Each structure stands twice: as C-alpha cells, then as structure tokens.
Amino acid sequence: MKHVSFFIGIVLCFWACNQKQTLNQNHKDPVLESLVAKRVTLPNGWSLTPVGKSIQLNDLPLNLVVSPSQKLLAVTNNGQSTQSITLIDAATEKVLDDVIIKKSWVGLAFSQDEKYLYASGGNDNVVVIYKIENQKLIQDGEITLGEAFPKAKISPAGICVDANRLYVVAKDSKSLFICDLATRKVIKEEKLSAEPYTCMLAPNSNELYIPLWGGAKVVVYDPKQGKITAEIATNSHPNDMVFTKDGKYLFVPNGNDNTVSVIETSTKRLIEHISASLYPNAPIGSTPNAVALSPDENTLYIANADNNCLALFDITQKGKSLSKGFIPTGWYPTAVKTIGDKIYVTNGKGFSSKPNPKGPNPLAKKKPQEVGANPEANKEVVEYIGGLLKGTMSIIDVPNEQTLASYSQVVFQNTPYSKAVEKLAMGESDNPIPMKVGGKSPIKYVFYIIKENRTYDQVLGDVKEGNGDPSLCIFPEKLTPNQHKIVRDYVLLDNFYVDAEVSADGHNWSTAAYANDYVEKNWVTSYGGRGGSYDYEGQREIAYPKNGFIWDFCKRANIPFRTYGEFADGPEGNYAGVKGNVCRNYKGWDMNFKDSDREKQWEADFDSLLAINAVPRFSSLRMGNDHTSGSRKGAFSVEAAIADNDLAVGNFIEHLSKSKIWKESVVFILEDDAQNGSDHVDAHRSTAYVVSPYTKRKFVDHTMYSTSGMLRTMELILGLPPMSQYDAGATPMFRCFTKNIDLTPFKALPANVDINQRNLAINTGKRKTNFDFSHEDAAPDLAFNEDIWKVMRGENSKMPPPKRSAFVKIPAKAEKEDDDD
Numbered sequence: 033m034k035h036v037s038f039f040i041g042i043v044l045c046f047w048a049c050n051q052k053q054t055l056n057q058n059h060k061d062p063v064l065e066s067l068v069a070k071r072v073t074l075p076n077g078w079s080l081t082p083v084g085k086s087i088q089l090n091d092l093p094l095n096l097v098v099s100p101s102q103k104l105l106a107v108t109n110n111g112q113s114t115q116s117i118t119l120i121d122a123a124t125e126k127v128l129d130d131v132i133i134k135k136s137w138v139g140l141a142f143s144q145d146e147k148y149l150y151a152s153g154g155n156d157n158v159v160v161i162y163k164i165e166n167q168k169l170i171q172d173g174e175i176t177l178g179e180a181f182p183k184a185k186i187s188p189a190g191i192c193v194d195a196n197r198l199y200v201v202a203k204d205s206k207s208l209f210i211c212d213l214a215t216r217k218v219i220k221e222e223k224l225s226a227e228p229y230t231c232m233l234a235p236n237s238n239e240l241y242i243p244l245w246g247g248a249k250v251v252v253y254d255p256k257q258g259k260i261t262a263e264i265a266t267n268s269h270p271n272d273m274v275f276t277k278d279g280k281y282l283f284v285p286n287g288n289d290n291t292v293s294v295i296e297t298s299t300k301r302l303i304e305h306i307s308a309s310l311y312p313n314a315p316i317g318s319t320p321n322a323v324a325l326s327p328d329e330n331t332l333y334i335a336n337a338d339n340n341c342l343a344l345f346d347i348t349q350k351g352k353s354l355s356k357g358f359i360p361t362g363w364y365p366t367a368v369k370t371i372g373d374k375i376y377v378t379n380g381k382g383f384s385s386k387p388n389p390k391g392p393n394p395l396a397k398k399k400p401q402e403v404g405a406n407p408e409a410n411k412e413v414v415e416y417i418g419g420l421l422k423g424t425m426s427i428i429d430v431p432n433e434q435t436l437a438s439y440s441q442v443v444f445q446n447t448p449y450s451k452a453v454e455k456l457a458m459g460e461s462d463n464p465i466p467m468k469v470g471g472k473s474p475i476k477y478v479f480y481i482i483k484e485n486r487t488y489d490q491v492l493g494d495v496k497e498g499n500g501d502p503s504l505c506i507f508p509e510k511l512t513p514n515q516h517k518i519v520r521d522y523v524l525l526d527n528f529y530v531d532a533e534v535s536a537d538g539h540n541w542s543t544a545a546y547a548n549d550y551v552e553k554n555w556v557t558s559y560g561g562r563g564g565s566y567d568y569e570g571q572r573e574i575a576y577p578k579n580g581f582i583w584d585f586c587k588r589a590n591i592p593f594r595t596y597g598e599f600a601d602g603p604e605g606n607y608a609g610v611k612g613n614v615c616r617n618y619k620g621w622d623m624n625f626k627d628s629d630r631e632k633q634w635e636a637d638f639d640s641l642l643a644i645n646a647v648p649r650f651s652s653l654r655m656g657n658d659h660t661s662g663s664r665k666g667a668f669s670v671e672a673a674i675a676d677n678d679l680a681v682g683n684f685i686e687h688l689s690k691s692k693i694w695k696e697s698v699v700f701i702l703e704d705d706a707q708n709g710s711d712h713v714d715a716h717r718s719t720a721y722v723v724s725p726y727t728k729r730k731f732v733d734h735t736m737y738s739t740s741g742m743l744r745t746m747e748l749i750l751g752l753p754p755m756s757q758y759d760a761g762a763t764p765m766f767r768c769f770t771k772n773i774d775l776t777p778f779k780a781l782p783a784n785v786d787i788n789q790r791n792l793a794i795n796t797g798k799r800k801t802n803f804d805f806s807h808e809d810a811a812p813d814l815a816f817n818e819d820i821w822k823v824m825r826g827e828n829s830k831m832p833p834p835k836r837s838a839f840v841k842i843p844a845k846a847e848k849e850d851d852d853d
Contacts (some may be wrong), residue, residue: 033348037355040289045111045527053344054787064442065474067081067442067686068442072383075739076529076738076758077448078340078448079362079445079447081363082360082379082383083360084361084427085381085426086362086424086429086461087125087204087427088676090115091111091115091556092112092366093107093108093109093378093555094110095107095138095367095377096368098122098371099146100142100146104119104498105121105140105369106118106119107117107120107378108133108138108139109427110138111380112556112559113560114132115560116132117131117149117151119168120165126475126748129169131162131169131649135154135155135159135562136152137187137188137189138190139188139230140735141191141198142193143193144193147203148161148162148164148172149169150162150193150198151191152191154188154562154683155181157177157181157184158174158180158188158189159198161173161216165774170669174216175217175218177218182563182638185205186204187202187204188697189201189203189228189230190230191230191231191233192230192231192232195212195213195365195784196214197210197211197255198212198501199233200231201224203229203245203246204227206224206228207221207223207226208240210222211832215656221355222260226244226503226574226802227243227574228242228245229244229272230242230271230272230273232278232727233277235277235279237279237297238255238256239252239253239729240252241253241282241516241632242703243266245381245574246269246550247605248266248267248269248286249263249264249266250282250284250293250630252264252300264301265302266293266679267286267291267293267305268441268578269287269288269549269559269574269578270284270285270286270287270293271284271285271287271322272285272323272367274332275442275585278851281350282295283295283297284322284323284348285323287320287550288316288548288550288578289578290316290317291306291308291320292306292308292310292334294303295348300403303350304350304351304352305354306334306345309336309339310339310443311449314449314757315579315757315760316579316755316756317338319549320332320336320343322335324368325370326370327370327371327372329347330348331345331347331356332347333370335361337365338364338546338758339639339757340443341361342358342359343355356436356530357437357442358443359431359439360443360446361377361440362424362426362544364379364627365378365379366553370709373430374425374429374430375430377426377428378423379423379424379425380423380425380649381423382422382423382424386601394845396622399486407412412645424825438790439732448759448761449757449760454672455468459748464726464770465745465748465750469747469751470751474696474726475696475698476649477650477693478698478746479651479653479697480651480652480680480746481654481699481701482598482701482702483658483701483702484656484657484658485658485705486658486703487709487710487715488713488717488718488719489709489711490504490507490709491507491512491719493508493712494508495516498526500526500712504711505657506825510784511675511784512675512678512704513682513684513692513783514678514679514802515721517778518723518778520728520730521602521729522721522722523727523732524729524731525731525733525737527717527737528702528717528718528719528720529714529718529738530716530718530738530739530818531739531758532547532705532739533555533705533707534559534705534707535705536567536568538703539553539569539579539598539599539704540568540794541651541739542702542704542739543583544580544581544756545554545739545744545759546755546756547742548576548578550575551575554567570599570607570609571607574656577673578602580609581609581755582755583595584609585747585753586650586750586752589750590649592648593613593649593651594613594614594651594652595615595629596618596634596651596652597615597618597619597655598653600614602613615633615638617637618633618634623655623657623660623661624667626676627656627658627677627679628680628787629685630655630680631655638691642692642693647707650750653684654824656678657802658673658677658678659673660674660820663791665793666790666836667791668790669789669790669823670790670823670824671824672688672785672787673789675783675785676783680784681721682700682778682780684699685699685723685780686779686780689776690777694775698726698727699721699722700720700721700742700745700746701719701721701723702718702719702721703719705755710831710832712820724769725773725775726769726771726773726775727768727769728770731768735853738758739761740758740761740762741759741762741763742765747759750765764803787809
C-alpha cells in the first residue's frame with residue numbers, strides 16, 4: 033500500500049498551476065520571491081533553487097556519514113575526475129581535510145571510537161583505512177578483498193563496522209565480506225543473489241541488513257549463525273537505509289521506483305510503501321536514493337535525486353505516513369543526514385552546469401591517472417565534460433510550517449512535469465502530433481535513427497539560418513551534404529539538447545527517457561579510467577529502467593516494432609525485450625563496417641516487409657559511424673566515416689520517401705549524446721532532424737527541445753504513455769509539423785569524399801591514436817575528440833573546450849521562413 037497526503041498534494045498542485053511563472057502579487061512571499069530570483073534552468077528544462085548554506089565538494093559525492101559523536105561528517109566523492117574523501121567539522125561547518133583517493137565508491141564508515149575512517153577503494157578491491165589525527169585523515173593501510181580489477185571483479189560498495197568487525201558488500205562479485213579489524217583480514221565471503229548497495233547493523237541486535245540493489249529485496253544476515261536468515265521484498269533498486277533508534281523500523285528508498293519501503297524488523301514484514309514523487313502515481317523519475325530521520329524520529333527525509341528535492345513525511349504513526357512537503361536542493365541529491373536542527377544534503381552534480389576554461393588542450397601532455405577503460409579522461413588541469421559537475425553540500429535549517437510551504441511551492445515550479453501535462457501535452461488541435469495518448473494522427477510509421485556523439489556546432493555551425501558558430505564546424509556541408517539538405521528543405525533545430533552526458537547513459541536516455549540510479553552512479557567509474565565494464569545498452573539487468581525501454585512499451589500496447597542494431601549487437605539482441613524483433617542481417621556496433629552498407633541491409637529488410645504489408649509501426653536503427661575512429665591506422669578516415677554516415681542518412685530518407693508508406697511515415701534522428709564536442713552554447717546541444725510529408729518546409733524552429741521531448745513526440749504518434757517524468761514533462765516537437773501534406777520525395781546527395789578512404793599511417797603528432805573501439809565509448813573521448821579536431825584542423829590547431837551552460841528558459845517563438853502552412 034502507498035500513502036500520500038492528498039490534501040497537501042491538491043494544495044501544492046494548485047500553487048504550482050497558478051504560480052508556475054509569476055508570483056501572486058496580492059500575497060507576496062519573500063522566501064518564494066528570493067528563490068525564484070535565483071532560479072537556474074538546466075538544459076533539460078528542469079530548474080534549481082537550492083536553499084541553505086553550501087560547502088564545495090569534489091566530483092559526484094555519493095555518500096555522507098556522521099560520526100558517532102555527531103562532531104564530524106565525512107563525504108566520499110566518486111565522480112569521473114577527482115575522487116576524494118572529505119572530512120568536515122559539523123559545528124563550524126568547515127572542511128577539515130580533503131584527501132585524494134585513487135579509486136572509491138559509496139562505502140564510508142567511522143569506527144566506533146572515531147579514531148578511524150574506512151572507505152571503499154572501488155575497483156582496487158580494497159577498503160582504505162584512514163587514521164583521524166589532529167582533524168586530518170592519514171592513510172593507515174587497507175584491507176584487501178582480492179586482486180585489483182580486471183584480475184578480479186569485486187567492486188566494494190557500502191560499509192559498516194562494529195567494535196571488532198567490518199562488513200562490506202561488493203556489487204560486481206555480489207557478495208558480503210566480513211573482515212577482522214584487528215588483523216585487517218577477510219575472514220569470510222558470503223555470496224548474495226544480486227548486486228548489493230550497502231549494509232547496516234540493526235540497533236540493539238546483531239542482524240546485518242543488506243539491500244539488494246539488483247534484487248528488489250532486503251536480506252538479513254545473522255553473523256552468529258553465519259547465514260542469510262530472512263528476505264523482505266521491496267520495490268526496484270533498494271539502496272540506502274535508516275533505522276529508528278530502537279531498531280524496530282527500517283526505511284529503504286527504491287531508486288528505480290518512486291517509493292520508500294517501510295519494514296517492521298521484528299516480523300520482517302513490509303508494512304508500507306511511501307510514494308515520494310511530487311504527484312501520486314507519477315511515472316518513474318523521482319529516484320529516491322537516500323533517507324534520514326529527524327532527531328525526534330517524527331519526520332522522514334527522502335532525497336529524490338531526479339526531482340532535485342527532499343520529500344518530507346510525518347511518520348509518527350508507522351504504516352500511516354503523511355506528506356509534509358518538499359525542500360529544493362541542488363542537482364541530483366545523493367545523501368541526506370540530520371544533526372539537531374540542521375539537514376545535510378550532498379548534491380551529486382552541484383548547483384548548475386558551467387563553462388570550462390581549462391578544457392582539453394591538444395598540445396598538453398596526456399598523463400592518465402589510472403589505467404582503465406578510459407585512462408585519459410582524467411588529466412592534470414583539464415576540465416573534462418564528465419568531471420565538470422562539481423558536487424556541493426547543502427546545510428539547511430529545519431523549516432517551519434510556513435517556510436516549508438514556500439519551499440514546496442518552488443519545488444513544484446521547478447519541474448516541468450505534472451499530472452496535467454502527462455495527460456494533455458502541449459500542442460495544437462489540428463496538428464499531426466496528438467496532445468494525448470490515443471489521439472488520432474495521420475502518421476502511422478515511426479523510424480528512429482540514433483547516431484553518435486556530435487554537437488550542433490560540429491556539424492551545423494556553418495548554417496547561417498541557425499544559432500551556430502562556423503569556427504567550431506569541423507564537419508561542414510562538404511562532408512555532410514545530406515544533413516545540410518535536410519535542415520534546409522525541412523526543419524532546422526538549433527536549440528535541441530541531449531539529456532545524457534556520454535553513451536553509457538545516452539542510450540538509456542534515448543530509448544527510455546531515463547537513466548536509473550545504477551547508470552548515473554556507475555558510468556563515471558570506467559569513464560574516469562578506474563576500471564569496470566560497459567554495463568549498458570541492455571548488457572546488464574540492473575541498468576534497466578523499472579518498466580523497460582520503448583520496445584517494452586510497444587509490446588505492452590501491441591505496437592509492432594523492429595530494431596536494427598540498437599540494443600542488438602548480435603542477431604538475438606542484447607536483452608529479452610527486443611528478442612524476436614531484431615533484424616538478424618543488420619550489422620551492430622562495428623567501426624570497420626560502413627553505415628552506407630548498413631542502410632542497404634535495412635533497405636533489403638524493409639522491402640521484404642513492405643511486400644507483405646508487414647512493416648512494423650516502430651523501427652529503431654543504429655547508425656553510429658559519425659563517432660569515427662579518429663586517426664587510428666587502418667581505420668576509415670574521419671572524413672570517410674562522417675561522409676559515409678551522412679550518405680546512409682540521405683539514402684535512408686530517399687528510399688523511404690519513394691515507398692508506398694511514405695504518406696504515413698516520419699523519421700526522427702538524434703545523437704545519443706554530444707560527449708565533449710565543442711559548441712558555443714552548451715556541450716549538451718546537439719543535432720536533431722525530423723523528416724516527414726507532414727514536416728514543415730524551409731522552417732527554422734528555435735524551440736528548446738530535448739531527447740525526452742523527441743521520445744514524447746513519438747509516443748504521442750504511436751499512442752504510448754510516457755515512460756518517465758522526463759518525457760511526460762517535455763515539450764513535444766509539434767511545431768515542426770503541419771497539417772498540410774507534401775509528398776515530394778527526398779533526393780540524396782552523393783558523398784564528396786571517398787568513403788572507403790583509410791588512415792594509412794599514424795599521425796606525426798605525439799597524441800594517442802591506438803584507441804579501443806570495442807564499444808562506442810571504450811576510447812577516451814577527451815583525447816579522441818582532440819584527435820578528430822586535429823585531423824580536421826591541422827596538427828598545430830587548438831581545440832576549444834566544451835562549454836556547459838546554465839540559462840533561463842525563455843518561451844520559444846518558432847521562426848517561420850517560407851512556410852507554406
């Protein structure tokens with residue numbers, strides 16, 4: 033059962049609807065006015081208005097712990113760039129020490145006497161021990177769990193300690209390690225049935241509780257009996273935990289759901305699911321991933337990572353929790369703790385995006401910190417895209433009822449999602465894009481092409497009608513004639529932003545409008561050169577959104593679908609959701625196979641289906657050779673790969689536009705991410721294309737769109753519900769469409785360069801070129817982007833740094849040029 037306060041929900045919804053853009057002038061609220069004045073709107077359309085005092089932290093703080101005396105706080109920063117352990121004085125709210133750690137992830141615990149701090153050592157497969165002396169952290173050895181990655185795949189996560197033992201769970205080996213603190217040795221390893229997140233000893237008992245992140249349950253381990261003695265079902269992705277002081281109740285947030293599970297420990301029984309989302313029965317997308325109790329244990333604080341807020345519940349009556357309101361935080365809150373009348377929150381991505389003046393310099397010496405999947409992403413001085421989002425700690429005074437009401441109101445204003453827009457999207461009554469699920473559309477067939485890693489300026493910066501910077505355009509019209517023809521003949525989109533940072537989360541965002549807590553918290557490890565595998569694109573179940581990807585939604589709605597290479601590296605596909613709906617003759621990821629040949633494979637399959645009237649309503653295609661192989665010897669040259677990809681796109685649209693189903697078709701094309709390319713607006717800004725007989729002609733659309741908005745548009749055409757709060761709240765691309773049909777077929781342009789050209793010799797510079805292309809982001813994209821830039825602009829040219837922006841979203845006015853609507 034789920035409990036929410038419907039009265040408060042209705043009141044807050046009323047506030048949100050009536051004060052979404054302007055304040056009620058008759059009832060001025062100074063707290064609200066102050067927060068609104070400082071609001072930052074992110075490229076994804078969501079906004080931040082963090083409250084309280086803040087402390088600067090390092091990359092992606094994932095855990096915060098309080099010492100037994102409550103005098104000290106410690107944070108583990110686990111991002112792509114600098115990883116560190118931060119020690120903070122709770123009374124003065126000052127950083128006492130911040131020490132670099134080679135590898136780390138989530139696990140952090142004080143000893144009972146506060147003389148030591150224990151930290152997970154990530155894929156080094158150790159627990160690092162720090163002695164606390166004179167308010168400083170001094171490394172004092174480690175506990176070895178096994179050989180370092182890749183020889184052993186262990187990956188320690190959450191830690192807890194008692195007087196004699198240290199307990200640490202490991203997500204890759206799916207196990208619990210029990211260690212002796214005196215000898216600093218492992219004394220037992222207990223295998224678990226799924227990936228764990230953390231572990232915690234129950235107060236007043238010897239039982240160890242372990243949430244199985246990948247198993248949707250909490251297991252109970254009895255150290256005396258040396259075995260698992262109980263299992264309690266939760267919702268998807270149980271992660272953090274907090275006990276009441278007497279140990280009678282346990283609260284567990286479910287990160288791949290919108291809920292917190294409440295467990296009665298004496299009976300090992302689930303007594304309640306608390307809905308933490310802003311609206312009842314919202315799609316996934318709140319991502320509760322941390323919990324804390326007030327000192328009097330009457331209030332539960334829930335950190336909603338993807339709603340950028342804390343949800344507060346009155347839990348005086350266990351099993352009958354009532355919503356109290358919300359507190360706005362920074363971007364992606366990952367941990368919450370309380371001391372007295374203070375609330376401490378770590379914000380994984382800080383308070384905003386930002387530019388990076390010390391960005392990648394092709395002339396700088398490349399000095400990897402660690403050997404791993406992406407060794408050159410971490411370099412001295414350089415500000416790489418994955419490490420630009422510096423974390424913060426917010427220190428918030430417990431608000432009174434009136435202040436909490438103001439905070440709650442601004443939280444609702446910060447989100448573009450609401451139940452109203454979920455049910456009725458923005459649009460026009462006579463537009464081919466329906467405004468609600470099940471609405472009529474003249475478009476029947478949706479084709480969705482996913483490409484790789486380009487910004488807007490890199491490809492379309494030379495198009496004078498758009499907001500481009502020609503100096504950053506390294507793949508101009510000569511190399512991409514078809515993509516330039518598309519934006520001139522149809523719609524130019526110069527304000528489109530990908531929701532992802534890199535391909536690891538990019539393919540989730542592109543096919544589910546969501547990257548769950550496992551994806552968000554893990555991709556930074558391998559991209560920072562700290563080991564780990566590529567678990568995405570259907571490779572590992574824990575990375576799946578709770579309700580699946582767009583193909584799962586099609587299946588539930590009885591919408592026929594087919595995938596060509598996307599989530600299908602082999603003929604059976606990468607995961608069960610696409611099995612039986614994969615084009616077996618379409619080549620998956622392989623940089624040595626041309627996209628133009630993939631397009632021919634699609635043509636053959638399409639024609640065979642068309643002949644028997646069996647073309648599915650939804651087709652997803654991967655055409656990723658615009659990723660390129662850089663200057664690697666023997667690979668297709670950068671120019672050849674880009675031109676080949678462009679030719680494939682042009683040929684695809686021409687072939688479809690000459691078919692008998694063109695009058696009912698639409699093609700959507702995007703990049704899964706823009707990953708570190710140069711763009712003068714923001715590193716998330718990317719190319720996107722919409723082509724259909726119902727697409728406006730010679731039209732420039734400056735509307736702010738996103739990956740999720742493109743998915744929302746496809747969903748409305750197909751009659752699918754939103755997959756997450758992100759696509760539910762995103763702006764559909766209806767402004768690109770007209771009710772007037774134009775069946776003029778598209779004529780593809782030939783490539784202007786030899787698409788079979790190979791790199792004959794390693795470049796004469798000193799940069800790395802022997803990149804790993806076993807999957808799309810195995811190569812270190814910092815060095816890889818520099819390599820591409822120098823190939824295109826010359827050995828001595830300097831690549832501009834990627835830019836991250838925080839900007840206010842202004843209501844877009846589509847600019848019409850020669851529109852015949």
